[in-house]
Amino acid sequence: DGGITQSPKYLFRKEGQNVTLSCEQNLNHDAMYWYRQDPGQGLRLIYYSQIVNDFQKGDIAEGYSVSREKKESFPLTVTSAQKNPTAFYLCASSRRRDQETQYFGPGTRLLVL
Amino acid sequence: DAKTTQPPSMDCAEGRAANLPCNHSTISGNEYVYWYRQIHSQGPQYIIHGLKNNETNEMASLIITEDRKSSTLILPHATLRDTAVYYCILFRNSGNTPLVFGKGTRLSVIA
Numbered sequence: 599d600g601g602i603t604q605s606p607k608y609l610f611r612k613e614g615q616n617v618t619l620s621c622e623q624n625l626n627h628d629a630m631y632w633y634r635q636d637p638g639q640g641l642r643l644i645y646y647s648q649i650v651n652d653f654q655k656g657d658i659a660e661g662y663s664v665s666r667e668k669k670e671s672f673p674l675t676v677t678s679a680q681k682n683p684t685a686f687y688l689c690a691s692s693r694r695r696d697q698e699t700q701y702f703g704p705g706t707r708l709l710v711l
Numbered sequence: 712d713a714k715t716t717q718p719p720s721m722d723c724a725e726g727r728a729a730n731l732p733c734n735h736s737t738i739s740g741n742e743y744v745y746w747y748r749q750i751h752s753q754g755p756q757y758i759i760h761g762l763k764n765n766e767t768n769e770m771a772s773l774i775i776t777e778d779r780k781s782s783t784l785i786l787p788h789a790t791l792r793d794t795a796v797y798y799c800i801l802f803r804n805s806g807n808t809p810l811v812f813g814k815g816t817r818l819s820v821i822a
Contacts (some may be wrong), residue, residue, distance in 0.1 A: 602754075604808040631809055640798065641755070656809070688754050700810060702754025 601625065602703035609708045611676065611683060618704045619674045621689035627701075628694035630672035634658060635705075637687040644687075648694055649674055663703050677709065684710050714738070715799045718751065720817040723793075731816050733799030736780045742803045744775060746784045746809070748795040755798065755812070757762040789820045 602623045611617045623630065629648045633641040633656075644658030647666040661680025666672055672691075676683045686707050690700040716734040723729040735744065745760040759773045760765055761782070766773045772785040786793055798815040 632811075638814075640814045643809055643811075646809050685822070686752070699760075700755075700759055702756070703750065705754055707752075 602689060602701055604687075604703035604705060604706050607704065609706055611655055611708060611710050613710065614678045616675055616677050617708070619687055619689075619708070620678070621671075621672045621674065621703060623691040623701075623703075625670070625671055625691055625701060627691035628669070629692045630666070631662065631690040631692075631700065632662075632672070633655075633688040635688060641688060644674065657674065683708055685690045714737050714801050714811075717797075717799055717813065717816045719814065722819050723786075723789045725791060725820055725822050726788055729789040729793065729818055731786075731797050731799075731818065731822070732781065732786070734781045735799070735801055738779050738801055739803065742763040742801045744779075744782050745774065745800040745811075746771070746773065747800065747812070748793075748797045749798070749815070750792075750795045757784070758797075760802075775803055781787055789818075791820050791822060794818060794820045 605620045631646040632644040635641050642658050644662050645653055646662045647653035650669050653666050655665050663675045688705045688707050689703045692700045743760050743762050746758040747755040747797050749755040758772040759768055759771050761773045761775050775782045796817050799811050
């Protein structure tokens with residue numbers, strides 16, 4: 599089946615630890631995105647990439663890093679510099695020419711111990 | 712900041728039409744109106760979009776006022792599975808700016 603997969607579904611992080619969230623898509627989409635969602639809030643954009651080996655900061659990029667070495671993969675690293683990482687993280691992709699029609703993965707819930 | 716205004720919550724009886732309003736009084740001429748929904752603990756799902764004309768697909772209808780300052784998403788026969796947060800988003804297809812999600816409307820469909 600075509601779609602977007604995120605793993606793991608739940609992730610626990612210790613204080614001061616970096617963790618990486620996986621996002622893979624087989625839709626042949628050029629553009630990929632990472633969003634963060636806090637309880638009762640809308641989605642906020644962390645990073646996005648419109649093409650391989652290129653990415654841009656979103657509204658809340660501090661404390662996060664990404665890479666885009668392959669078209670189908672856009673991993674997000676939550677670094678120890680992110681002081682409040684507990685949230686629901688969503689990955690999305692779209693065709694570069696139709697960035698308004700995004701397809702979302704199931705999300706990863708990150709909890710800090 | 713989101714450029715749209717939506718009520719924080721609404722209720723709808725199962726089987727009835729759900730009408731979700733959205734105000735976008737500062738919309739630009741080349742901005743589209745998009746609707747997404749998010750069922751609890753899942754990723755958002757695209758529903759429908761439009762520019763000037765009313766639109767309909769298998770999921771919903773979108774009614775945009777003639778001055779384009781407001782719109783209404785209509786779910787013709789709401790079911791319990793339509794309970795979700797509905798986001799109204801303005802988007803200009805410049806190819807550079809991603810979607811901006813606001814807080815949306817939490818629709819509760821009641822049996």
